[in-house]
Amino acid sequence: MVKIGLEIHGYLAMNRTRQKLFCCCPIAADALPNTIVCPRCTGQPGSKPMLPNGEAVEKVLACSLMLDCTVNRKLIFQRKHYDWPDLPKGYQMTISGSYSHPVGEHGSYLDIGIRECHLEEDPARWDPETGLVDYNRSGYPLIEIVTEPDFTSSEQVKLWLESLLTTLSYIKAVSRNAGIKCDVNVSTDHHPRVEIKNVNSIRAIVAAIDGEIRRQHDAVTSGEKVFSHTRSPPDAHGMTHFMRSKETALDYMFIPEPDLPVLHIPEDLLVSIQKTLPEKPHLKVVKFQKMGLSPIDARILASDLALAELFERVAKVINPILAAKWLRHELLKVVNASEKALHELGLDEGYIIELLQMVEKKEVTDQIAAQLLLQLTEKSFSPRAYVARQGLGIISKEDELGVLAEKVIAENQSAVKDYLAGEEKALNFLMGKVMALSKGKAKPDTVKMLLKQRIAHGQNKD
Amino acid sequence: MDKTKIEQQAKKIMDEFLLVLGKIDQLPYELGTERPSSMRKDGATQTDNGFSSRMLENAPKIKDNCIVAEKKKW
Numbered sequence: 001m002v003k004i005g006l007e008i009h010g011y012l013a014m015n016r017t018r019q020k021l022f023c024c025c026p027i028a029a030d031a032l033p034n035t036i037v038c039p040r041c042t043g044q045p046g047s048k049p050m051l052p053n054g055e056a057v058e059k060v061l062a063c064s065l066m067l068d069c070t071v072n073r074k075l076i077f078q079r080k081h082y083d084w085p086d087l088p089k090g091y092q093m094t095i096s097g098s099y100s101h102p103v104g105e106h107g108s109y110l111d112i113g114i115r116e117c118h119l120e121e122d123p124a125r126w127d128p129e130t131g132l133v134d135y136n137r138s139g140y141p142l143i144e145i146v147t148e149p150d151f152t153s154s155e156q157v158k159l160w161l162e163s164l165l166t167t168l169s170y171i172k173a174v175s176r177n178a179g180i181k182c183d184v185n186v187s188t189d190h191h192p193r194v195e196i197k198n199v200n201s202i203r204a205i206v207a208a209i210d211g212e213i214r215r216q217h218d219a220v221t222s223g224e225k226v227f228s229h230t231r232s233p234p235d236a237h238g239m240t241h242f243m244r245s246k247e248t249a250l251d252y253m254f255i256p257e258p259d260l261p262v263l264h265i266p267e268d269l270l271v272s273i274q275k276t277l278p279e280k281p282h283l284k285v286v287k288f289q290k291m292g293l294s295p296i297d298a299r300i301l302a303s304d305l306a307l308a309e310l311f312e313r314v315a316k317v318i319n320p321i322l323a324a325k326w327l328r329h330e331l332l333k334v335v336n337a338s339e340k341a342l343h344e345l346g347l348d349e350g351y352i353i354e355l356l357q358m359v360e361k362k363e364v365t366d367q368i369a370a371q372l373l374l375q376l377t378e379k380s381f382s383p384r385a386y387v388a389r390q391g392l393g394i395i396s397k398e399d400e401l402g403v404l405a406e407k408v409i410a411e412n413q414s415a416v417k418d419y420l421a422g423e424e425k426a427l428n429f430l431m432g433k434v435m436a437l438s439k440g441k442a443k444p445d446t447v448k449m450l451l452k453q454r455i456a457h458g459q460n461k462d
Numbered sequence: 463m464d465k466t467k468i469e470q471q472a473k474k475i476m477d478e479f480l481l482v483l484g485k486i487d488q489l490p491y492e493l494g495t496e497r498p499s500s501m502r503k504d505g506a507t508q509t510d511n512g513f514s515s516r517m518l519e520n521a522p523k524i525k526d527n528c529i530v531a532e533k534k535k536w
């Protein structure tokens with residue numbers, strides 16, 4: 001039997017204040033090393049922390065509530081002591097530890113227990129091999145989410161983490177680009193748990209779990225005892241190595257932080273955060289499937305809050321399956337090509353709906369609609385007015401299209417012969433020619449029907 | 463007093479401190495300092511623009527703007 005628990009560290013997205021947790025130093029990922037530092041975040045003698053950044057506290061509260069945790073409204077920062085170059089004060093300020101009440105506790109997310117969520121400051125970036133230390137990251141606000149050991153496989157961990165990250169991105173709590181760091185605890189067949197420290201991607205987490213299960217199994221098979229200890233993150237070959245025997249809370253000598261007051265969470269703050277929380281992604285997936293969407297379409301549309309909410313509003317007026325097809329395929333294609341997030345494109349939702357209504361009523365071809373969608377990401381305009389002005393409406397009159405079909409047949413006799421000899425591809429070639437002549441305004445089905453009709457007619461005449 | 467003796471004494475003090483700490487199950491809340499305001503509001507400004515260069519000037523060794531910590535000491 002395998003039991004896996006995670007301690008997940010994520011960088012809180014400080015979109016509003018862009019400041020560190022206990023000082024006003026800006027958060028800037030690409031700054032030159034050691035340039036966004038001050039006496040506070042580098043622990044200079046005599047320096048004291050500022051009050052914790054309110055935005056960071058709000059973000060941790062939002063995460064705790066999203067994970068159905070009970071929130072403690074009276075929080076005490078602690079000093080967690082250790083003596084490494086990445087921590088110049090000699091201690092990290094955190095709301096975890098021996099005597100703490102975490103921000104959130106006893107939660108649950110997708111059937112996995114959440115033991116606690118808390119807030120802490122990040123240490124510096126330190127490379128033990130070269131000795132280089134960059135204190136820019138010192139004092140970045142971090143959330144730590146500790147799960148119960150409820151996972152039983154690496155695959156389950158992977159799916160759960162992907163879903164968790166989507167959920168946290170819904171509330172813009174964790175900056176996804178900054179990545180996550182995970183301490184992974186693995187126990188097999190009731191042996192003491194082994195912790196793998198600082199695994200920094202979902203892929204590496206899966207590899208670390210699978211490797212540790214194998215390692216424990218091999219150890220037992222060869223008569224060794226599995227004992228509780230901490231292992232290094234996987235190296236380039238995916239191997240973890242013994243680091244130290246497992247530290248206990250006592251090793252960190254937690255004491256309450258005397259330089260910070262008790263952190264009180266006002267009831268009205270909690271209520272206002274609760275009100276802003278969106279529906280969780282997995283519930284949206286279920287809802288979208290009930291609307292008739294395939295599981296994959298539902299999952300993709302729910303993977304981004306702006307996209308999911310756009311779909312929900314569009315699907316109120318357009319057939320949901322048609323709306324899903326256009327948003328999930330055509331719109332995402334355009335968004336990905338733009339290298340921007342959907343919410344950054346400033347799309348006019350009303351015009352998207354107007355365009356899709358024209359598609360639904362077959363007033364424009366898919367080809368023209370796709371071009372208009374692309375243009376809508378560049379500037380705002382009424383697709384209906386534009387189509388009318390430019391004469392881009394669908395050509396449905398068969399006599400108009402018939403003329404085009406006959407012209408194409410006359411000019412491409414060898415393709416006609418190939419088609420008559422049984423080559424379906426030749427018909428597609430002819431269709432492409434007619435579509436091009438119509439400037440994309442012809443309905444492909446009508447063109448196909450007309451071509452077949454005209455070719456057959458020509459044969460009969462012969 | 464030689465270095466080893468100081469290290470031994472420091473370890474003894476820390477071990478004794480740990481033993482005492484270990485006996486405390488729960489700290490009473492009264493230990494925390496109470497203040498009317500406990501969170502920093504948006505808009506706070508206080509930066510020390512000259513600090514980065516002062517810190518780097520005082521570092522015993524720097525490379526690529528990073529401080530070089532003593533290797534293999536931790």
Ligand SMILES: [Zn+2]
Binds near residue numbers: 020024036040041042
């Ligand atoms: Zn600072």
